[in-house]
Amino acid sequence: MFTGIIEELGTVRHVAPGNLELAARTVLEGTHLGDSIAVNGVCLTVTALSPGGFTADVMPETLRRSGLGQLRPGSKVNLERAMAANGRFGGHIVTGHIDxxxxxxxxxxxxxxxxxxxxxxxxxxxxxxxxxxxxxxxxxxxxxxxxxxxxxxxxxxxxxxxxxxxxxxxxxxxxxxxxILGKYVAKLLGREEPKSSGITMEFLAQHGF
The missing domain is CATH 2.40.30.20 (Elongation Factor Tu (Ef-tu); domain 3)
Structure with a gap:
């Protein structure tokens, strides 16, 4: 989980089919293989660490649902490590799963x-x-x-x-x-966006309203 509070701007070093290599500093502190880092809001898994940077795998579904496929060497990106349990929750709940x-x-x-x-x-x-x-x-x-x-x-x-x-x-x-909270509420109320809510007087009566 992330907060949407950006920790630093990284730079794309290399783009190849299936992976992305980025230059960074702050987000490398305490980071290990398998950790999650949000790159322009997309949750990616660190698959390799190098001096001053890291590499992450990017699957085709991620490229289809996000703008990562438009990145080129030299592109600047927003970076954030997954939120630590003892950290301040300064933004809102961000999953890193792009809609x-x-x-x-x-x-x-x-x-x-x-x-x-x-x-x-x-x-x-x-x-x-x-x-x-x-x-x-x-x-x-x-x-x-x-x-x-x-x-x-x-x-x-x-x-x-x-x-x-x-x-x-x-x-x-x-x-x-x-x-994410809005999406869960919509799901629980039986709404399939962008259709009507499905809430009727009968529904409210059945649930004690």
Whole structure:
């Protein structure tokens, strides 16, 4: 499990069929073979360690569901180790299992913040709520606005400086993970997004409401 609080920016060293080699420093501290590291929000398993870097296997399903396939040598990526049991929970529950991708529509400055609008498919927007949590390329962020076509977040200077998000431009692909709590609630209520909730007066009466 992750928190969406990025620990450092890594750099892609090499991309090959089935694996990804990255340069990093902070996330290597205490890391062993088999540990999990989120790369742009995608949970990957460390399969090799080298001076100043690590290698992770990437299976075809991961490439299909995320934007990792677009990485090239020199690309910057957001990195986070799995949360330690004794650590502070500064973001929200992030599993590292990407739900799908979105497309950056625009970036607009407002005072010291930058609004980033991201277009997403209906099945993902169904699980995104205003003032709820969203992980974009592994970054824990608060949703500021949602429409039937896209959603927007407002980036503070610290987040912009410590992550790759403000390096994005209109048309870029980003990895999205919606709130896991919302997905479980939707499942328990019998809702298959983006269909209707399935909650009826009879359902409520049967469950004591």
């Amino acid at each position: 799908g991708t979105g497309t950056v529509s625009s970036l607009r400055r407002e005072g010291n913040a930058v609004w980033v609008t991201i277009a997403a498919p209906p099945e993902l927007l169904a699980g995104i709520v205003e003032k709820g949590s969203i992980a974009i390329d592994g970054i824990s962020l608060t949703v500021a606005d949602v429409t039937d076509r896209d959603f927007a977040i407002s980036i503070i200077p610290h987040t912009g400086a410590q992550t790759t998000l403000l390096d994005r431009k209109a048309g870029d692909t980003v990895n999205l993970e919606t709130d």
